Amino acid sequence: MTPLPVRALLGGVVGAADVQRPEWPYALLLARRYREAVAALPRESVGAESVAVAVRDLVESACLARAPRHLSGPLPQDPDAAAFVRYLRAETAMTAGLVAESEKLAAAAVDALPAASVWSLTARLVRARALVFLGRLPESLAEAARVRERAHRQGWAAPLLVVESVECMAAAFAGDVERVETWAESLRVRVPRPATFAEQMTYLIAALSLSGAGRPTAAAELLFTSCGGRGLPDLPLFARAYAIDVMVEGSLATAQVAVAAEYVAIADRLDVEAHPMAAAALHRARARLAVVLGDTPMALAQAEASGNRAGDVGGELYVIRAALLQAVARAEGSEVPAEAARDASRAGPQDVTAWAVGELTRLGAVPRPVPGIGWDRLTARQQIVARLAALGRRNREIAEVLRISVKTVERDISTVLRLLAAPRRVDLARVVPMGVPEVSAGAATALTPRQAEVAGLVAQGRTNGEIAEALGIGVKAVEKHLTAVFDRLGVDSRTAVAAALRA
Secondary structure, three states, rough: OOOOHHHHHHOOOHHHOOOOOOHHHHHHOOOOOOHHHHHOOOOOOOOOOOOHHHHHHHHHHHHHOOOOOOOOOOOOOHHHHHHHHHHHHHHHHHHHOOOHHHHHHHHHEEEOOOOOEHHHHHHHHHHHHHHHHOOHHHHHHHHHHHHHHHHHHOOOOOOHHHHHHHHHHHHHHHOOHHHHHHHHHHHHOOOOOOHHHHHHHHHHHHHHHHOOOOOOHHHHHHHHOOOOOOOOOOOHHHHHHHHHHHHHHHHHHHOOOOHHHHHHHHHHHOOOOHHHHHHHHHHHHHHHHHHHHHHHHHHHEEEEHHHHHHHHHHHHHHHHHHHHHHHHHOOOOOEEHHHHHHHOOOOOHHHHHHHHHHHHHHHOOEOOOOOOOOOOHHHHHHHHHHHHHHHOOOOOHHHHHOOOOOHHHHHHHHHHHHHOOOOOOHHHHHHOOOOOOOHHHHHHOOOOHHHHHHHHHHOOOOOHHOOOOOOHHOOHHHHHHHHHHHHHHHHHHHHHHHHHHOO
């Protein structure tokens, strides 16, 4: 395959491949002609190393949710065909929900192929997607950045949409809700209706990202309008399973229990048991509905099944979500210890722990915060804003104390509420640690005991007058100590003092 047909092929331009060529069913798949792709698969048996076998595995995994049979073994002797098969095997594993296997195959393909190769670039895209589901967000973003840089260098725009979708999903699990919403809206504008398999999968990832960011209604609406309406008939079988879980979550978020039950009934008719991650998604959808209906045994059984299927193939984020559902199902009443989030995400990255606390809230639970979850992800300034808000200070008062704009305070309050999983501002009083921050060893050696006391109260958000009252000294003395603190710590603001105490 020459570079031009390869790029046309990947763009879903089926005319770029002759119907007699082994990649023809793959071209039909990318053009969203799923039934034709299955019908075009060769009937006769061919060698395990051939392009035709690799294409068959991918098409059957995507359209029929069948388990792939040829993810290893000898490669074709032709270098171009061998490179194509390497990529196809990694893509097939990802499509089949074999997340850990997909990451390994994609990494091996990247190592084996020239960096300028189209198939090396596409293999990197597969690896970036797999790493998100494995919960390895920093690695995923690094791989996506490499694809972005090389695609720009090669003048190839097509991969950039997939890169953005990977970055969007990582942003969702890092708690950047605004970025997810902005990107999903821009996707609607740039791709009003998905015309290719890649565009359709981008819409699916956008919906999964909105769901992960706590916007289930927006996620369901995005899928409904882009995938053929109720039942999502435009999606290939494996993707429909993921989408149904999103639709169930979105329906329950708007109290449409009957609609959620209808989607679960559709799920019961899908044969995806050979696809671990798709099966995990459908088990989770059933668990969600069972939680709302109060059927605890069903909820626990389905959540456990979801976690087991995802765990078998390394789908760490799905394992975490299943564990959270189990915690909610077991809870007496709506209050669930936030330790459940920490326990659920113990095998995942640190980034996901705060997201897991928010996920408990979205599941209808009221997490009881514990030290170290959410708080440590706030900046020094945001911690001061949180403490002042917890004390009942208004935004304008906080802005005056910290010498920042009211808009900045509003943004910080929004971040604080999200990361601490506090539904309302009044809840900050019970979740914000109000003790005087500990002074780090470095700062302690630079400050006198009295200066350290003043610095600690500054970091707590106290005004000079309040510090004076707390320490039984005059305001002028506080100002003198504070000037010395600035001097010795090499800072020029109260926020910077708080940051220096933690350094």
